[in-house]
Amino acid sequence: MQAMRVPTTRRYLMCPPRFFAVDYVINPWMDPTQPVSADVAVAQWTELRDTYRRLGHTVEEIDPQPGLPDMVFAANSGTVVDGRVLGSRFRAPQRAAEAEHFRRWFVEHGYRDITMPEKINEAEGDFAWTGSLLLAGTGFRTDPAAHAEAQEVLGVPVVSLQLVDPRYYHLDTALFVLAEATDTTRAQIVYYPDAFSAGSRRVLERVFPDAVLATKEDAECFGLNGVSDGRNVVLPVEATRLGEILLARGYEPVYVDISELRKAGGGPKCCTLEIRKG
Ligand code: ARG
Numbered sequence: 001m002q003a004m005r006v007p008t009t010r011r012y013l014m015c016p017p018r019f020f021a022v023d024y025v026i027n028p029w030m031d032p033t034q035p036v037s038a039d040v041a042v043a044q045w046t047e048l049r050d051t052y053r054r055l056g057h058t059v060e061e062i063d064p065q066p067g068l069p070d071m072v073f074a075a076n077s078g079t080v081v082d083g084r085v086l087g088s089r090f091r092a093p094q095r096a097a098e099a100e101h102f103r104r105w106f107v108e109h110g111y112r113d114i115t116m117p118e119k120i121n122e123a124e125g126d127f128a129w130t131g132s133l134l135l136a137g138t139g140f141r142t143d144p145a146a147h148a149e150a151q152e153v154l155g156v157p158v159v160s161l162q163l164v165d166p167r168y169y170h171l172d173t174a175l176f177v178l179a180e181a182t183d184t185t186r187a188q189i190v191y192y193p194d195a196f197s198a199g200s201r202r203v204l205e206r207v208f209p210d211a212v213l214a215t216k217e218d219a220e221c222f223g224l225n226g227v228s229d230g231r232n233v234v235l236p237v238e239a240t241r242l243g244e245i246l247l248a249r250g251y252e253p254v255y256v257d258i259s260e261l262r263k264a265g266g267g268p269k270c271c272t273l274e275i276r277k278g
Contacts, residue, residue, distance in 0.1 A: 005179060005250045007231035010057040013105070013273040014049055017041040017072035018064045022264050026092040027169050029265035040260040045072060048234070048256050048268055055232050055254070060275075062105045070095050073266045074273040075124035075172060077102035079150065080111075081134070083277045086153045087116040088123040091141050102273075115153045119146035124273060125170035130187035131180030132157070133207075137171025139163035139197075159207065161200040168195035168219060172269045175204075178212070178228045178251060188212075188249075190226070190242070192219040212249065218242040222258065225267030234268045 020041040022030050049059050064071050077098055079086045085106050088099045099116070106114050119142075121127075126142035127150060128135040134156045136147040140163055151158040161171065168174040174195035178188040190212035193201050204211065214224055223239030232252045235243055236259075243253030258267050 005231040007055070007229040008180075010052070010229050011275040011277065012052055012057060012059045013062060013074055013078070013275055014045070014059055014271055015062045015064050015071050015074045017045050017069075017261070019066050019069055020072055020260075020264070021069040023069055024092075024094050026094065027265040028167050029262065031263070034263060036263050037260060041072065044257055044260050045271060048258065048271060051234060051254060051256055052227075052272075055229060057229065060109075062102065065097070065101055068095070068098050068101075070264060070266075071098050071101070072261065073125070073264070073270040074102070075270050076122045076170075078106065078273050079121075079123045079127045079129075079134075079154065080273070080275045080277075081129055081154045081156055083111070083113060084154055085111050085114040086121070086123070086150055087114060089117050089120050089146075090122060091120050117146060117149055117153070119143040119149050121146035121150065122170060125172055125270065128171055128175060128177050128189075129156075129180065129274075129276065130177050130184070130189065131182050132184045132187065134158045135161060135171065135175065135189075137161050137163050137174070140166060140169035159203065161203065162197035163195055164197050165195045168192065168224075169265070170270075172225055173222065173265075173267075174219065174224050176224060176226045176228065176269060178233065178246070178249075179230045190214055190224065190246075192216070192224050195219065195224075212242075212245060214242055222262055222267035225269040227268050227272050236262070236267055
């Protein structure tokens with residue numbers, strides 16, 4: 001048994017899913033013929049928000065907008081490292097307008113260093129900060145050229161990773177950071193190897209030899225869309241296999257029901273934009 005890990009207090013930005021719907025198909029999880037309930041989505045989202053608050057984190061909220069049913073997935077709208085904000089640019093026209101609402105939120109909340117990208121960039125959907133490196137996914141959404149743009153704007157080293165399975169279309173459906181570290185080799189991550197190209201798997205093995213390797217079963221319930229504060233790991237309620245493995249590594253799994261949001265292809269992390277003030 002590992003020693004208990006130490007959490008750090010986080011600041012998150014979230015968007016209540018009052019206008020949640022599945023009206024269009026931009027990933028393989030979305031099926032507009034299946035019934036969805038905005039009320040159920042709001043209830044599950046509220047539980048997620050309150051879970052973060054109970055864990056001692058700060059949650060800020062942005063107002064949802066009619067006609068933007070995916071706006072609940074705040075992680076796609078900004079990458080913030082050391083107080084620098086890199087906004088987003090969506091691939092799907094249906095989501096394009098979300099980026100400006102978030103840009104305005106950052107302006108109104110006193111952020112001065114805000115850059116809107118030229119390249120398609122779905123923010124923390126495809127970017128994961130390890131404390132020293134920005135892991136960056138591409139293949140379905142974020143343009144590979146956005147990786148270089150993020151490196152330049154944020155001033156952090158970027159490691160590009162190629163996603164190959166359309167069900168795991170964003171990096172945050174296939175990988176998340178369990179514990180950040182300023183020393184590159186000490187950060188801990190968990191990922192689902194089959195979501196990555198052979199070359200990217202070799203990169204991950206080289207940089208993170210101690211990573212937790214997830215299975216198909218973990219990935220299918222959005223278990224790789226977890227949110228860790230360094231100790232507490234918020235996971236979908238179905239991800240118990242992964243939860244047990246994390247428990248043995250000294251983490252504390254905290255389960256939430258996100259079944260309604262999964263109908264749009266999202267989970268806990270997708271709903272959670274982390275603000276790293278620096
Ligand atoms: N329906 C949304 C889309 O396909 C879901 C986004 C989920 N967000 C995430 N960070 N993976 O864009």
